[in-house]
Amino acid sequence: MSDLKTPLLDELEKGAWPSFVKDLKTMADKKPMVKDLLRQLEKSYTDKRGYWKHGGLVGVMGYGGGVIGRYSALPDEFPGVSHFHTVRVNQPSGWFYTADALNELLDIWDEHGSGLLNMHGSTGDLVFLGTVTDELEPTFRALTAKDWDLGGSGSDLRTPSCCVGPARCQNACYDTLALTYDLTHKYQDELHRPMFNYKFKIKMSGCPNDCTAAIARSDLGIIGIWKDDIQVDQAAFAEYVDSGMDIQGAVVDKCPTKCISVEGKEIKIDNSDCVKCMHCINTLPKALKVGKERGAAIVLGAKAPIVEGALFGSVMVPFMKMDDFEELHDLIERIWEFWDEHGKNRERIGECVERVGLANFIEGIGLEPIPQMIKEPRDNPYIFYEEYYEEE
């Protein structure tokens, strides 16, 4: 380490928060490639430009996704990162790992790569950061020998991802873990053999709290919802009142449709006006629960601002029972069929819907128009409305 001079990176180690620089320095003692990674990064900071080349043909035999090729633009100066490919590993549903599973992965990566991990990438995969081309097949063999598989990358179905769902959350309106497992297995070809116009992300959230941000970050969002009334435990509500909690300020005034009122120690909810924002349930978890008639809303078309601007998902199906997943499979395949037929290269499904028109799209996939299908949801997740500041 004594020969490693990184004054600009050293600045990032200062302050209260853990720094990736400290982690990299720890690994640099064990892996020469990490030392060169730090050197190249320091040069990037000094010169104010990146020195990575995106390489497009590396991969493992048979798969078109899962490996992202990366080469240094300065291989002679930094030979350790001459190749520095990234491997995406399909994560377990809900990101539940046993300690044995983690050790298994770490052993594989210590043997075949830099030892650096990203847990997790924004798509959801566990990401192995940095290896050379010759180590890709051995890494893949070692992973599959232990029943792991690669995730998606490129113009394919990206690794389906979900919240912890019913495993740890009382709000889950369907089994997100089971659905993620089901979709991952059913659409193996679409996940590993790119056949789309561009990427397609599916995220599953068990309730409208949307802990996977499916509404903003997935082409197809499956968000748990209920149809009947919010379940109320009036005795538990009375305990909140007795505790001195500001029910009016914390719950009633913050209901977006003003459908909550309090009479004495009883809460009244006009469920016909409820928009399922979850605020009251989150604030009074002992007194309020999601309804009993549960399923999911299907939203389509969200994306981050790559190529075109950011989009939120539009409702396609306001309520789908999730007892079995056949109805969902059928919908997904009709969406892909339409996208195959009418989509352009590098056009996400949300952009395709905007271009052809919502009416043409829903007719094309065989859905009936309904009031919940709004043409323009808030189309930029980064808008800040002035009135919020005025109220404050």
Added chain:
Amino acid sequence: MAGEISIEQIADEMYQLVAESAGQKKLKSTDLTKAMTSKYGDKVSKQDCKDAIKMLIDSGRCVYGYYGGSSIELPRVEGSANQ
């Protein structure tokens, strides 16, 4: 009807398309599928085309590439690779 043209024949014809467009145009999976379905109509299905692409890739005659979008290409050393 689908199945009248063998998967091997579809794969061979797809390979020809990839070879002819090498260096000029990157063909996607959907380009190859559309070329086959427009040539043979309902004599080939999308599943036949998927199977043919799988055959091309698994045999090593073609590989997946990525530059902006995923494509099916002839095996070669990519330009950005450091030897």
